[in-house]
Amino acid sequence: MTPPVIKETAPAAPLKSEPVKQGVPASKSQATPQATPMMAQYMEIKQAHEDCVLFYRMGxxxxxFFDDAVKASAALDIALTKRGKHxxxxxPMCGVPVHAAxxxxxRLIRKGFRVAVCEQTEDPAEAKKRGSxxxxxxxxxxIVTPGTLTEDAxxxxxxxxxxxxxxxxxADGSQTLGLAYADVSTGSFHVEAVEANALAAALARLSPSExxxxxxxxxxxxxxxxxxxxGTPLTPLRASAFDSDNARRRLETLFGVKALDGFGDFSRAEIAAxxxxxxxxxxxxxxxxxxxxxxKTTSEQGLMAIDAATRQSLELTRGPEGGRDGSLLAIMDATVTAAGARALKQRVAAPLADPAPINKRLAAVTLFAEQTRLRGDMRDCLRGVPDLERALSRLALGRGGPRDLxxxxxxxxxxxxxxxxxxPQAGRAPDFPPLPEDVSxxxxxxxxTRTGSASALGVLLGRALVEEPPLLVRDGGFIAPGYDAxxxxxxxxxxxxxxxxxxLEAQYRDQTGIKTLKVRHNNVLGYFIEVSATQADRMMDGELQETFRHRQTLANAMRFSTVELAELDxxxxxxxxxxxGREKELFDQLAAEIKxxxxxxxxxxxxxxxxxAAALADAAQGNNWARPKIDNSLAFHIDAGRHPVVEAALKRQGNGAFIPNDCNLSGEGAIDExxxxxxxxxxxxxxxxMxxxxxxxxxxxxxxxxxxAGSFVPAAAAHIGVVDRLFSRVGASDDLARGRSTFMVEMVETAAILxxxxxxxxxxxxxxxxxxATYDGLSIAWATLEHLHEVNRARTLFATHYHELTALTSTLDRLANATMRVAEHGQDIVFLHEVAPGAAxxxxxxxxxxxxxxxxxxxxRAEEVLKALEEGDTGGASKGDLAADLPLFAAAPRPKSAGHAPSGPDPIRDALSEAAPDEMTPRDALDLIYALRRKLSDD
Structure with missing residues (x-):
């Protein structure tokens, strides 16, 4: 599937925040006599952002407007109206409320749109001062794009x-690419060098939104x-943005340094990206x-390399329908914070290939697995922790609100x-183990957070904020009473x-003698006095008319104002x-303290x-997972291993326990215990x-x-020498968008493995x-197995229906035959789901x-053909004759009589051939049926 391509981004100039000059069209094509000043302003802004849907703020x-309205109304399923003419x-016009934007x-971003958000940059009252x-x-x-989102919604x-x-x-003579990636919502920023032939695997690991x-x-x-x-969405950017010298200066300015050397040793391509x-x-x-x-620099050398096809086949972070359900991640994820969930996904997507950091992670999980009370207390504390990473990012971008504080x-x-x-002084038991390195x-x-600057900030914010702040600064009411005089x-x-x-209401009632008089308020009149129409005459006569000025007449009421009310309003x-305004000032001060x-x-x-760490320990305890032994050997010995996703599904469905199986693929020098x-x-x-x-x-x-990834595993025990690359070729798929048949996809993926x-x-x-074809397929499978055995020498599980390959164990000393056990009961079979030595x-x-x-x-018919093919005998007929006989499979199967060859005498057929239906009476026909039944019983 071809990834969506977003049109080239406009240069920086149109994005500057200075107000657009009112009523000045951007081009002659837009300078029409029919364009109102507001529409001329709209078209000027739109011209600078033609590749975006423009959200134009009006109150x-x-x-x-125009095509944007037509597209958005269809995408959002909202009403399409009209406003004026051009x-x-x-x-055409449609709109969305600001509070629900x-x-x-x-919805627009998920459907592939980019949205330019155009705000009012002055108070409408100020604009009126320049003229009506x-x-x-x-x-x-x-500009809202898939890769630059920050809002939780x-x-x-x-x-x-x-x-x-x-x-x-x-220019530097290298063909290596620079790949930079950042999560704008959290501020994380990484770069890595990647070869072109490994780019697909890197993109599959990162799964960028843009x-x-x-x-x-x-x-x-x-x-x-x-x-x-x-299939990553593409956004082309002008070539000058990738100039490495300009890029270096841009980075140095952003981070306030004279050189980038303190952050790492970056190639020119990495700096450009x-x-x-x-x-x-x-x-x-x-x-x-x-x-x-x-x-930060990252390198694939410290990670298990997993290509895109393998990720899809194993469903590591996405299930069969594209979401988390049904994936390995969904089974492992018992985290209680959003940041923890994101960190776990990164671990599953990019497992390590260095025993030292892996064992550090495992030690942290072991602590929480063994210390049940500590794990429970830890998870209780963490449940109340909000998403600090994303709150900090929004505040830094000036997009935060009181809830972020x-x-x-x-x-x-x-x-x-x-x-x-x-x-360590928390009153632990004497036998409490020392904290592992990662936990410490x-x-x-x-x-x-207990004794440093963050602690002081926490105290300040605790004094400043109400218990449940509103979402937006403009809502007000988030500063606690007593914080600011x-x-x-x-x-x-x-x-x-x-x-x-x-x-005042009581005073006016006494003054007018109207007991139903009310003082009310609205945004148009401010504070006003309202009385019924029948009582209004009293306020418009004598001395009262000097005090109460008529403002508005309604069907059943009249409204008045006074000097006092106007001053009070x-x-x-x-x-x-x-x-x-004061709360906004205090918000900015608190945000500055945080930064x-x-x-x-x-x-x-x-x-x-x-x-x-605590979540993986919780999952390990709940699912009976064991700590694996990880080293730099060629070991791969799994004792009573289980499929974590299938086992969880069986447990949910109540369909019995998963049947575990051993697997020992350990390399040279290892002994099967x-x-x-x-x-x-x-x-x-x-x-x-099946x-x-x-x-x-x-x-x-x-x-x-x-x-x-640093997790316990579903097995009784496991010893794994780190796997540098993981390859999976399981299941059939095609890639018609690129003209690849199922077999071509299979061969491309097999070539990558070899x-x-x-x-x-x-x-x-x-x-x-x-x-x-059968012999082509057998030849390819044969050669692939030999290549893996002799050249790659990789730890390999090779499943096949080509039983001819089992003979290779006599010539390939590192090859073992294994089979799935089956129990037969007559024509019925029972799959035992057990792996045993030997061949099927x-x-x-x-x-x-x-x-x-x-x-x-x-x-x-299939049984007949199978028997003939397996025996290598078609009853004297050629395979072509056998194929010519295939239409018989659509008819009833030939009766098989014990002791009679299919080609021998057939008494029933003979009796039917001798019968003369046109000359039979009904009684004769009935007698024939009984005779045929007796012959059938005799047979």
Missing amino acids: DFYEL LGADI DAYLS KSVVARAVVR LLDARDTNLLAALARVR LVMHDGLLADELIADAIQGV AGALVDYVTLTQAGAAPALSPP GAVAAAIKGGADVAALLD AAATRLET DLDELISLRDGSRKVIAG AKVSRAGDGAI AIPDLPDIASALAELDV KTGEPARPVWLLTGPN AGKSTFLRQNALIAVMAQ NRATDKSLVILDEIGRGT DRSYGIHVARLAGLPDAALS
Whole structure:
């Protein structure tokens, strides 16, 4: 499937935040006599953002016009209306409320749109001072794209949202690409060098929401093929954004350094990609500097390499329907925080390939698995911790609100509670083990929440904020009483007006003698007096008309005002506006205090790491997983391994326990403890369909992924020498978008395995060669198995229905035969789902066809053909004669009589051939039927 391509991003100039000049069209084509000043302003802004849907702020709505309105109304299923005319035609229009804009933005982004958000940049009252026809100044303050989202309403809280940039610098003589990727919602920022032939695997691992690149790179077939295969949405960016010298200066300016050497040793391509990413984020944020951490270098050398086909086959982070359900991640994820869930996904997507950090992670999980009370207390503390990473990012971008301030305060408190649990002086039992290295390091990072600058910030925020702050600053009411004297005075004046109004209402009733007189308020008249129409005459006669001025007449009432009410209205209005303004000032001060604390990102990462460790321990205890032994050997010995996803499904459905199986693919020098013989690292697995071959293959690959991600595994025991590359070729699929048949896809994936697998790799293959003629397929499977055994020397599980391959154990000393056990009862078979040494003698395909519901006639014919082919005898007939006989499968099967050959005498046929139906009486026909039944009984 070809990835969607977003049109080239406009240069920086149109995104500047200065107001657009009112009523000045951008081009002659738009300078029409029919364009109102407001519409001229709209068209000027739209011209600068032609590749976006423009959300044009008008009061409490974002309005869309022309083609944008037509497209958006269809995509959002909202009403399409019209507003005025342009060039003699109605102007299509639709709109969405500002307070609900996030929900509509989310739907548009999911459908592939980019949205330019155009806000009013001045008070409409100020615009009126320039004249009644003046247009409020407006400017695009942000472009919303899939990779630059920050709002919770637009994001999956438990998933990362990566923006990636790809660059190549040919001038340095290297063909290596630079790949930069960042999560704008959390500020994480990484770069890595990647070869073109490994780009697809890298993109599949990262799964970015948007990829920025110069479209000239698509001329490289390897790059274009990789991007098309993964399906990442593309955003072409101008070539100048990828100039490595400009990119370096851009990065140095962003991070306030003279050189980037302190952050790492970056290649020119990596710098070009990182600089282009920063440039793109700056463009989409209307010039605001992105809130990113300094870039960190990553390398595939420290990770288990997993290509895109293998990820899809094993369903590591996405299930069969594209979501989390049914994936390995869904089974492993017991995290209680959003940041922890994102961190766990990164571990599952990118397992490590270095025993040292893997064992550090396993030690942390072991602590929480063994210390049940500590784990429970830890998870209770973490449940109340909000998403600190994303709150910090929104505040840094100027897009935060009062709840983000509250999230920071709550996270600091949660961090302090967690730090207290991990304090060595916390009154633990004498036999409590020392904290593992990763847990101890996290506890150290959290210590500032108890005694450092973060603790002081937490106290400040606790004093400043109400218990449940509103979402938006403009809503007000988020600063606690007593925090700021000026604000308290303004609020007292605003709220105290209610008592003054009640007093005035009583005074006016006494003065007029009208007991039903009411003092009311609306946004048009402000405060006013309302009486019924029958009583209004009294207020318009004599001395009362000097005090009460008529304002408005309604059907059943009349409204009046007084000098006192007008003064009070102005005073209350000023107090209300002053209170909102003062709260905005206090918000900015508190946000600045937060930005001044550099430890907060470390606190967020420490909480996420502890959540992952405690969650994996909880999952291990609940699912009976064991700690694996991880080292640099060629071992791969799984004792009583289980498929984690299938086992969980069986448990949910109440369909019994999963049947475990051993697997020993350990390399040279290893001894199989059960047989006492040298272990064989290549297994040829035969057996019937539906017996569990694919499940067995996948479960061992998933166990390797779980172990190297730092998790316990579903097995009684496991010893794994780190797997450098994992390959899975299980299941059939095509790629018609690129003109690839199922067999072609199979061969491409097999070629990748044979070209890249090493002796430290793990390969699982199922039914290689099935998509072509029998002898072609057998030849390909034969050669593939020999190549894996002799050249790659990889640890391999090779499932096949080509029983001829089992003979290779006599010539390939590292190859072992294994089969799926089956129990037969007459014509019925029972799949035992057990793996045993040896080879299957047949595939039981017809039995499976019977279970699938094929007609009896087809099954009987299949048995005849199978028997003839297996015996190599077609009764004297050629295979062509046998094929010519195939139409018989549509008729009833031939009766088989014991002791009679199918070609011998047939008494029933003879009796029928001698009968003369036209000459029979009804009684004669009945007698014939009885005679035929007796002959059938005799036979």
